[in-house]
Amino acid sequence: VVSTKIAPSMLSSDFANLAAEAKRMVDLGADWLHMDIMDGHFVPNLTIGAPVIESLRKHTNAYLDCHLMVTNPMDYVEQMGKAGASGFTFHVEVAKENWQELVRKVKSAGMRPGVALKPGTPVEEVYPLVEGETPVEMVLVMTVEPGFGGQKFMPSMMDKVRALRQKYPTLDIEVDGGLGPSTIEAAAAAGANCIVAGSSVFGAPEPGEVISLLRTSVEK
Ligand code: DX5
């Protein structure tokens, strides 16, 4: 049995008021806070890193669902663990050789390992990581090209979600990019249980209503 996790993407929040924004989301019913770590190399955008996670951790005990869009995830494991990250999701495209060591290190640093895949990456590439002897505990299916909030959901990615759900009934499957009231039905029907939503939550007049709607759609 998988549980629903609604994870507002803090990329769409007011970074200058991150602690207050985090508290606001938790108070409105968020299960996780999705933190987009970008290095300006794996993706053409630069965001935040471990120092910001460390600062935020002093203000919240929420689950910090960290999505590492970086070329060398191994280089960040230790500092992210010390900073207080809860989940550490790296991209399969940059971990083809060393994923077993990476997953081991993520776990020993006290974080929950996850693997993400870009829209152009076939879903089969993550199967070994789910089935390994030290498996990842979540697969993040990108439903936009990583790098920016506010892009359009790619419905064709639901084939990947369906394939994963069919193979792994209890796996946490996260979708990220363009999720909101108009796209949640497709993601929920395909079997996603962890829902990242940035612009649809932060851009809404009543973000709490969007969080509730997302949850209801996944759970019905
Ligand atoms: C994109 C990030 C997403 C992004 C989602 O590279 O991984 O987490 O913040 O934003 P929305 O929900 O606006 O597409």
Ligand code: ZN
């Ligand atoms: Zn993300």
